[in-house]
Amino acid sequence: MALKHKGLDYETIPWRFTEKDVISPHGSHTVPVLIDGGRAIHDSWTIAEYLDQAYPSRPALFDGPSSHALGYFFNQWVPLAIHGPIFKVIVLDLFARLAEKDKGYFRESREKRFGMTLEQFGADPKGAVAALRGALAPVRQALVQYPFLGGHGPGYADYVLFGGFQWARSMCPTRLLEPDDPVFAWREKLLDLFGGVAREAKGFPVWA
Numbered sequence: 690m691a692l693k694h695k696g697l698d699y700e701t702i703p704w705r706f707t708e709k710d711v712i713s714p715h716g717s718h719t720v721p722v723l724i725d726g727g728r729a730i731h732d733s734w735t736i737a738e739y740l741d742q743a744y745p746s747r748p749a750l751f752d753g754p755s756s757h758a759l760g761y762f763f764n765q766w767v768p769l770a771i772h773g774p775i776f777k778v779i780v781l782d783l784f785a786r787l788a789e790k791d792k793g794y795f796r797e798s799r800e801k802r803f804g805m806t807l808e809q810f811g812a813d814p815k816g817a818v819a820a821l822r823g824a825l826a827p828v829r830q831a832l833v834q835y836p837f838l839g840g841h842g843p844g845y846a847d848y849v850l851f852g853g854f855q856w857a858r859s860m861c862p863t864r865l866l867e868p869d870d871p872v873f874a875w876r877e878k879l880l881d882l883f884g885g886v887a888r889e890a891k892g893f894p895v896w897a
Contacts, residue, residue, distance in 0.1 A: 690848040693883040695747045706791040750845040760845035777817035779861035832871040851879045858892040
């Protein structure tokens with residue numbers, strides 16, 4: 690979404706959990722990794738900052754210091770408050786869709802992180818959906834007043850939150866939001882941005 694926002698052409702390279710050797714030469718063991726010319730940049734926040742610095746004549750992801758501060762807040766808050774309940778909803782569907790060569794690594798690493806089995810971690814998806822909807826309360830109030838988290842147009846804060854929903858949409862058919870939720874309407878707008886590139890990505894129907 691950040692690359693589309695900047696109007697930059699790009700090529701995506703498929704990657705799997707166990708293919709660490711593909712990205713380790715670029716100084717990372719996790720995705721995303723952006724390769725721009727001869728330079729490799731990793732971590733979503735660092736990539737976003739780099740894109741604005743390297744391409745200042747293109748639409749800004751951070752429209753000034755206040756937007757940068759808002760983006761930084763969402764970059765910290767979303768993984769803590771939003772990704773956890775989403776992961777509990779989708780973890781078993783995600784595991785079922787992994788390549789066989791990745792399943793052992795995924796199970797061992799995530800169960801070590803959670804201190805429980807994947808099945809135990811994902812045992813209450815309805816409770817996780819309720820927790821997610823509760824965590825979105827401040828976002829919901831903001832979106833009653835403004836069309837985007839960035840105000841009247843989308844920015845990095847919108848994209849970092851939207852990424853969690855797109856993650857879920859690509860893995861799991863469980864409904865996360867009700868159609869009358871302002872967050873649902875906001876997500877619809879994000880799905881339609883840039884010619885509907887996010888809506889066209891592989892995934893379950895929009896109501897998921």
